[in-house]
Amino acid sequence: MHRTGSLYGQFKTLEQQKDTATLGMWIFLVTEVMFFGGIMLAYTINRHTYFHAFAMGSNTLSLGLGGFNTVVLLASSFTMAMAVWSAQTSKKNLITLFLSLTILLGFVFFGVKYVEYAQKFHHHLVPGKNFDIFYCANNPAKCEDIDAADMAKEKEELEAAAKADPDLNAHAQLYYSAYFGMTGLHALHMVIGAGLLFWLLKESVAGKFNAEWNNPVDIVGLYWHFVDIVWIYLFPLLYLIDRHK
Amino acid sequence: MRAEATAPALKLPEKHYLNATYGIRSWLLTTDHKRIALLYLASVTFFFFIGGFFAMMIRLHLLAPNGYLLTPDQYNRMFTMHGVTMVFFFLIPSIPAILGNFLIPIMIGAKDLAFPKINLLSWYIYILGGAFTLWSMVNGGLDTGWTFYTPLSTIYSNSAVAPAVVGVFITGFSSILTGLNFLVTVHTMRAPGMTWFRLPLFVWAHYATSIVMILGTPVIAITLGLAAMERVFGLGFFNPAMGGDPILFQHLFWFYSHPAVYIMILPAMGVISELIPTFARKRLFGYHFVAAASLAIAVIGFVVWTHHMFLTGQSTYAAVAFSFLTFIVAIPSAIKTFNWTATLFGGSISFDTPMLYAFGFLGLFMIGGLTGLFLGALGVDINIHDTYFVVAHFHYIMVGGAVMGYLGGLHFWWPKITGRMYPEWLARIAAFILFIGFNFTFFPQFIVGIMGMPRRYHTYPPEFQIYNVMSTAGASILAVGYLLPMVYLTWAAFYGKVAGENPWPATGLEWKTQSPPLTENFEVTPVVTWEAYDFHNRPDLGLDVPSGKGSPGVVAPAHGDD
Numbered sequence: 001m002h003r004t005g006s007l008y009g010q011f012k013t014l015e016q017q018k019d020t021a022t023l024g025m026w027i028f029l030v031t032e033v034m035f036f037g038g039i040m041l042a043y044t045i046n047r048h049t050y051f052h053a054f055a056m057g058s059n060t061l062s063l064g065l066g067g068f069n070t071v072v073l074l075a076s077s078f079t080m081a082m083a084v085w086s087a088q089t090s091k092k093n094l095i096t097l098f099l100s101l102t103i104l105l106g107f108v109f110f111g112v113k114y115v116e117y118a119q120k121f122h123h124h125l126v127p128g129k130n131f132d133i134f135y136c137a138n139n140p141a142k143c144e145d146i147d148a149a150d151m152a153k154e155k156e157e158l159e160a161a162a163k164a165d166p167d168l169n170a171h172a173q174l175y176y177s178a179y180f181g182m183t184g185l186h187a188l189h190m191v192i193g194a195g196l197l198f199w200l201l202k203e204s205v206a207g208k209f210n211a212e213w214n215n216p217v218d219i220v221g222l223y224w225h226f227v228d229i230v231w232i233y234l235f236p237l238l239y240l241i242d243r244h245k
Numbered sequence: 246m247r248a249e250a251t252a253p254a255l256k257l258p259e260k261h262y263l264n265a266t267y268g269i270r271s272w273l274l275t276t277d278h279k280r281i282a283l284l285y286l287a288s289v290t291f292f293f294f295i296g297g298f299f300a301m302m303i304r305l306h307l308l309a310p311n312g313y314l315l316t317p318d319q320y321n322r323m324f325t326m327h328g329v330t331m332v333f334f335f336l337i338p339s340i341p342a343i344l345g346n347f348l349i350p351i352m353i354g355a356k357d358l359a360f361p362k363i364n365l366l367s368w369y370i371y372i373l374g375g376a377f378t379l380w381s382m383v384n385g386g387l388d389t390g391w392t393f394y395t396p397l398s399t400i401y402s403n404s405a406v407a408p409a410v411v412g413v414f415i416t417g418f419s420s421i422l423t424g425l426n427f428l429v430t431v432h433t434m435r436a437p438g439m440t441w442f443r444l445p446l447f448v449w450a451h452y453a454t455s456i457v458m459i460l461g462t463p464v465i466a467i468t469l470g471l472a473a474m475e476r477v478f479g480l481g482f483f484n485p486a487m488g489g490d491p492i493l494f495q496h497l498f499w500f501y502s503h504p505a506v507y508i509m510i511l512p513a514m515g516v517i518s519e520l521i522p523t524f525a526r527k528r529l530f531g532y533h534f535v536a537a538a539s540l541a542i543a544v545i546g547f548v549v550w551t552h553h554m555f556l557t558g559q560s561t562y563a564a565v566a567f568s569f570l571t572f573i574v575a576i577p578s579a580i581k582t583f584n585w586t587a588t589l590f591g592g593s594i595s596f597d598t599p600m601l602y603a604f605g606f607l608g609l610f611m612i613g614g615l616t617g618l619f620l621g622a623l624g625v626d627i628n629i630h631d632t633y634f635v636v637a638h639f640h641y642i643m644v645g646g647a648v649m650g651y652l653g654g655l656h657f658w659w660p661k662i663t664g665r666m667y668p669e670w671l672a673r674i675a676a677f678i679l680f681i682g683f684n685f686t687f688f689p690q691f692i693v694g695i696m697g698m699p700r701r702y703h704t705y706p707p708e709f710q711i712y713n714v715m716s717t718a719g720a721s722i723l724a725v726g727y728l729l730p731m732v733y734l735t736w737a738a739f740y741g742k743v744a745g746e747n748p749w750p751a752t753g754l755e756w757k758t759q760s761p762p763l764t765e766n767f768e769v770t771p772v773v774t775w776e777a778y779d780f781h782n783r784p785d786l787g788l789d790v791p792s793g794k795g796s797p798g799v800v801a802p803a804h805g806d807d
Contacts, residue, residue: 009356009357010356010358010361012770015514016433020360020432020433021431023428023432023433024359024360024425024426024429025458027425027428027429028425030460031459031462031463032463033461034461034463034464035464035466035467036467036468037463037467038464039467039470041497042482045490046482047486048490054717104540127478127479127480128478129479142604167488170486171487171488171606172483173478173481173487174482174487174489175472177480177482178482181474
């Protein structure tokens with residue numbers, strides 16, 4: 001099929017092309033809901049079965065970093081929406097600005113995620129041979145980034161949890177499997193989103209978007225908002241519930 | 246057949262999609278839905294051969310109660326690879342990716358699907374997934390059963406599980422993208438006047454199939470993803486030693502794999518809905534009911550998955566609920582079968598090859614479907630679960646149903662796809678051979694299953710040997726029934742009699758274009774003002790349309806642009 005300007009050959013009008021592409025993105029997002037839904041189901045079932053271990057797992061996550069990341073993503077959704085608005089009102093410079101901001105905020109998110117993942121690695125909380133939920137409690141010198149008050153609290157909670165669940169370490173490893181699985185999958189989707197945003201940036205710099213044709217910005221916006229919503233689910237599920245007694 | 250005694254020999258059109266451009270790049274980089282359909286035809290047939298090879302190994306081994314052909318471990322790998330190949334690389338893509346891709350844009354009056362490049366991408370994803378699975382085969386295959394149950398697949402199996410699981414994971418995206426393309430196409434690309442209830446039921450069937458594809462396939466993707474991560478990285482969701490639950494895997498697996506069987510049968514039902522009106526020369530009875538039933542099958546099919554798990558120790562309440570729902574899901578299929586039969590009543594029936602396949606479908610799907618009810622009955626299932634009764638049940642539906650629909654459709658639309666007719670008498674003989682071979686292969690399996698022969702075992706008690714020998718003999722006849730069409734359809738594509746625009750004749754937009762069609766399908770976008778299957782309204786077709794009970798008496802004038 002040949003392309004004349006923005007119109008692809010299989011379509012009669014730009015309107016039809018817009019409706020088709022938008023519907024396609026919405027249906028794709030439905031498949032993503034089913035995809036994430038599977039692992040969220042596995043997580044939810046296990047949280048119910050092993051709530052001591054999972055509560056312990058939640059306690060080892062940093063509320064500060066997670067909360068900050070949530071704000072970052074919400075802000076990036078805002079800048080994305082502003083990019084869509086700019087495209088709809090033909091404000092070409094603003095499109096570029098807001099897309100760049102969105103990408104920047106995305107990278108901030110990645111940076112924080114990297115810090116969190118690195119922390120987990122050092123604390124022996126990555127599933128595998130060296131996984132040990134008791135590592136920091138038993139080796140406070142090795143976990144200097146946890147201050148004394150938090151350390152004491154964590155020790156106390158660990159003891160209570162271990163009493164309630166003799167297999168705490170194995171079940172906590174399940175929590176971390178879900179943690180890395182879900183946030184990893186989410187991060188992968190964000191990387192893809194960042195790629196799409198870079199492409200959009202290139203197109204916007206080339207002046208492709210205006211009030212008459214801005215559909216690509218719109219549908220990448222849909223995708224980005226979806227990735228944001230997944231995080232809005234992940235944050236409470238992983239960081240907030242059962243946090244402290 | 247029309248009298249053509251004095252008609253001049255037909256000629257192929259000068260320009261069509263096959264000769265529009267030349268060279269390997271014009272095929273491998275095509276975005277033409279018709280060429281992509283042929284790419285799929287080649288690759289799906291390739292995997293069918295591979296799956297067939299594994300079937301042959303199984304049946305040869307089972308000739309003797311203590312078979313000498315394969316070791317127990319090798320036998321496990323054979324039935325596993327047979328299942329994996331046939332389910333994921335043949336049955337699921339076959340009709341949608343080949344016939345659906347080719348026909349849907351033409352049937353709705355569009356130039357192509359909504360997303361032609363995504364269509365090509367879906368083929369490449371299929372090839373990539375197939376490559377991973379072939380890699381697994383080359384490394385000894387896997388022995389877990391196509392159901393990949395944990396913890397065998399994730400921990401204990403010493404076979405090439407990971408590449409196969411990755412291969413199936415990847416191929417799932419091919420399915421998702423095809424479904425997405427079809428859904429959007431049917432919503433936004435219909436020609437003017439082609440309202441929803443004027444669509445051919447083939448399109449409705451694929452619409453329903455696409456709903457299942459996009460809602461179900463992501464679930465198996467994540468499930469296999471978790472299983473692969475467990476095998477490779479030691480995560481523990483399905484590992485009892487770590488507090489995980491193998492039953493969780495089964496629930497997640499079957500949540501897709503049950504709807505998957507509807508992905509396999511709904512398109513075939515769509516084909517039958519096209520064949521029966523054509524060869525009875527009569528409007529389909531109960532169009533709206535058949536369309537609604539397709540959607541109902543798709544929806545209800547999502548809530549019956551636990552009937553694969555009746556023997557896992559679930560609660561009686563759950564078992565009763567799922568058994569009840571399993572009985573309910575049979576109802577829309579039955580509605581369709583009654584409507585097809587009612588279409589035949591009062592029709593002017595001919596026994597061209599596609600119709601032979603349609604009749605085969607009607608009978609064999611009915612047997613397969615009814616035996617599903619046996620399995621859905623809790624008390625009975627305790628005795629026949631994991632026996633050959635199950636094997637016979639799903640082969641009656643998958644082969645007796647889906648493959649018959651596939652072959653019937655291939656024959657019916659072959660003149661449209663290639664511009665040439667296949668040899669009719671040879672094709673009818675092949676259809677009979679296939680039907681006989683099929684029944685000899687699988688009917689004894691019902692009997693031996695009721696008698697207690699378990700599935701997936703490399704040995705069996707000697708008193709079952711006669712049935713197994715009969716089954717293997719039948720399989721060899723069935724193989725001939727498959728090979729013949731592969732040979733003569735290929736021959737016909739190059740040397741068959743030129744078919745012309747509408748050789749059957751049939752209603753439907755695809756029969757108003759040249760054979761083979763132009764790349765852009767229509768010279769002028771059609772404007773539709775007629776209902777589907779309007780045989781009673783088409784004197785131009787030269788049919789001797791019955792004016793009996795089933796059809797309206799008055800013949801209205803033909804519609805304009807024939």
